Amino acid sequence: DWQQLQGDLERIDRNQYGAYKQLLGSYNHIQPKFTLSIDYVQGDPYASPSRVRAVMPWSETNLPDEYFQSDARKIAVCDFVTRVAADFIRTKHLDQSLGGSGGGWSGPKGGAFNINACGQEVLPRTSALISNNDTIELRFTTTLPAAGRTILGEQAWQILGVNLVELVQKALLHANLDQQKLQQHVLSVERQRGLREQLASHGLIAFVANGSILPRSSGASSRPMDNAVPFQSPKESEVTLKLPNGSTVQGMGIPKGITLLTGGGFHGKSTVLEALELGVYDHVPGDGRELIVTDPTAVKIRAEDGRSVTKTDISPFISNLPGGKDTRSFSTDDASGSTSMASSIQEALEAGCTTLLIDEDSSATNLLVRDQRMQALIKKEPIMPLISKAKALHTQHGVSTIIVVGGLGDWLTVADNVIAMDAYTPHNITTNAAAIVSQYPSVVHQDEKYGSLPLRKFQVNLSGLRSPFAPRKDFINLRPQAKDPVSNPAEAESGIDLSALDQVVEVGQARMIATLLSKVAEQTAMSHLDLSALLKALDGAVGTEMCLPAALGDGELVAVRRFELAAALSRLRGLVVTC
Numbered sequence: 345d346w347q348q349l350q351g352d353l354e355r356i357d358r359n360q361y362g363a364y365k366q367l368l369g370s371y372n373h374i375q376p377k378f379t380l381s382i383d384y385v386q387g388d389p390y391a392s393p394s395r396v397r398a399v400m401p402w403s404e405t406n407l408p409d410e411y412f413q414s415d416a417r418k419i420a421v422c423d424f425v426t427r428v429a430a431d432f433i434r435t436k437h438l439d440q441s442l443g444g445s446g447g448g449w450s451g452p453k454g455g456a457f458n459i460n461a462c463g464q465e466v467l468p469r470t471s472a473l474i475s476n477n478d479t480i481e482l483r484f485t486t487t488l489p490a491a492g493r494t495i496l497g498e499q500a501w502q503i504l505g506v507n508l509v510e511l512v513q514k515a516l517l518h519a520n521l522d523q524q525k526l527q528q529h530v531l532s533v534e535r536q537r538g539l540r541e542q543l544a545s546h547g548l549i550a551f552v553a554n555g556s557i558l559p560r561s562s563g564a565s566s567r568p569m570d571n572a573v574p575f576q577s578p579k580e581s582e583v584t585l586k587l588p589n590g591s592t593v594q595g596m597g598i599p600k601g602i603t604l605l606t607g608g609g610f611h612g613k614s615t616v617l618e619a620l621e622l623g624v625y626d627h628v629p630g631d632g633r634e635l636i637v638t639d640p641t642a643v644k645i646r647a648e649d650g651r652s653v654t655k656t657d658i659s660p661f662i663s664n665l666p667g668g669k670d671t672r673s674f675s676t677d678d679a680s681g682s683t684s685m686a687s688s689i690q691e692a693l694e695a696g697c698t699t700l701l702i703d704e705d706s707s708a709t710n711l712l713v714r715d716q717r718m719q720a721l722i723k724k725e726p727i728m729p730l731i732s733k734a735k736a737l738h739t740q741h742g743v744s745t746i747i748v749v750g751g752l753g754d755w756l757t758v759a760d761n762v763i764a765m766d767a768y769t770p771h772n773i774t775t776n777a778a779a780i781v782s783q784y785p786s787v788v789h790q791d792e793k794y795g796s797l798p799l800r801k802f803q804v805n806l807s808g809l810r811s812p813f814a815p816r817k818d819f820i821n822l823r824p825q826a827k828d829p830v831s832n833p834a835e836a837e838s839g840i841d842l843s844a845l846d847q848v849v850e851v852g853q854a855r856m857i858a859t860l861l862s863k864v865a866e867q868t869a870m871s872h873l874d875l876s877a878l879l880k881a882l883d884g885a886v887g888t889e890m891c892l893p894a895a896l897g898d899g900e901l902v903a904v905r906r907f908e909l910a911a912a913l914s915r916l917r918g919l920v921v922t923c
């Protein structure tokens with residue numbers, strides 16, 4: 345059967361590029377046993393690349409069956425083999441471009457093969473999938489070779505018939521994988537999930553193990569910083585959690601309620617918050633944050649002026665806007681700092697968030713506080729700041745807040761837990777802070793009731809738009825098909841800005857959001873769904889914390905949480921909310 349691939353390539357050699365389409369279908373390789381499935385063939389050499397999958401029976405890999413005994417293990421194994429394949433492709437490509445032996449690894453647009461690149465997080469990805477506990481597959485893209493528009497059959501054989509086999513052997517066979525590293529990868533993910541699961545029973549929303557390395561090597565790299573000061577919990581905050589092997593780990597526990605992260609400028613406050621933001625994900629061994637875990641429903645909130653808002657209830661924070669605008673169903677094309685932040689908080693709560701993560705640096709101050717003098721000076725203030733709502737939010741709805749505060753001392757009056765960063769080392773100053781509050785009292789109004797949580801029903805209409813795609817992790821493109829801005833007002837808008845979503849870490853997640861949005865549009869064109877119903881309609885798999893509909897054919901998608909999908913949806917210009 346593998347000879348048939350060679351035969352087919354010989355037959356179409358020197359033909360017009362379009363004849364590559366004859367390869368669509370599957371070919372069986374015998375030793376090792378796997379099936380090459382050619383799912384999509386590009387129309388010309390510079391079109392988006394062709395998509396192929398190599399599907400191997402699990403028994404053929406010789407990997408232990410215990411690796412598919414839980415979702416966590418399957419995710420870890422698939423993430424690992426994706427990294428092995430990506431590294432192997434990169435090395436081969438580099439080797440060839442340096443004049444090394446063995447051709448066919450470089451293509452006209454860089455590597456002949458491409459597999460979705462991974463960052464520091466271990467995530468469910470469509471680049472590698474275990475199905476029905478009996479196969480494992482790798483998905484990649486490949487650029488089929490041509491001279492002008494003429495098929496180069498022999499080179500294509502080198503790529504698909506020879507190099508791909510080597511790649512599959514390197515990435516999927518037990519004998520070629522670094523068993524110790526693979527085991528570490530799996531254990532590390534199990535450890536993180538185990539820690540995250542213990543949070544609730546200890547009354548915690550986050551845990552940072554002693555010895556963790558929080559800062560990254562630069563603003564442009566998510567690798568750990570060299571020579572960083574390792575994290576060391578204050579004694580008062582230290583908790584002990586269990587590891588799966590029976591041993592224990594100590595670190596700082598952040599309890600439910602309201603926690604302030606404070607301290608002088610440049611002492612490491614934002615770095616702690618950023619580590620907590622990404623503690624909803626598992627990290628690779630060696631990352632430095634692999635024992636930092638956060639409530640999986642924690643959502644980072646920022647001010648984001650200019651964003652679009654559609655019929656969000658922001659009345660807990662804002663009422664009596666000039667012009668009598670109804671804030672129980674607030675819409676705008678161009679939100680202000682405070683209205684954007686109020687909307688983002690309410691939308692996170694709508695999606696089921698139980699921990700808000702906020703940094704004063706990236707907030708609208710007037711949504712966080714209003715001091716006594718401003719209360720006296722401005723009587724017609726439409727904003728009720730978060731400081732007046734955070735306690736009610738916790739007691740009424742069980743939602744905690746972790747907030748970085750450098751300058752807003754009023755927040756001390758509502759804090760249950762105060763951590764001060766001093767030269768990257770945390771101190772628990774809750775008692776001291778209480779003393780300061782009685783020494784310098786201030787009147788901070790507390791609302792008894794938080795107010796309503798929103799629950800919108802959506803209809804998504806993308807007609808007239810090309811199906812959305814994500815060229816970057818912070819942007820989804822929705823370019824219109826038509827070229828007439830008058831008959832198609834959406835023409836003026838080009839996409840969804842995800843740059844305020846700090847918990848989107850890979851472009852594959854943005855692609856996933858784009859893919860899900862087109863599915864949402866398909867499935868809700870006629871109906872009116874609220875968020876939960878909408879997620880359910882997408883796929884059965886969405887009930888879990890991550891959405892990864894395995895049925896999607898693409899190998900470049902990475903799981904996202906419902907929160908990021910909901911946030912993207914809420915930012916869609918032209919979203920229809922029916923009630």
Ligand code: ADP
Nearest residue numbers: 559572573574608609610611612613614615768
């Ligand atoms: P803040 O928010 O308190 O102003 P940041 O968190 O932005 O401070 O940190 C300031 C700088 O210190 C950053 O460049 C960061 O990378 C660095 N940094 C943070 N934590 C550590 C640490 N544990 N060891 C070494 N450098 C750190």
Ligand code: MG
Nearest residue numbers: 613614615705
């Ligand atoms: Mg900061």
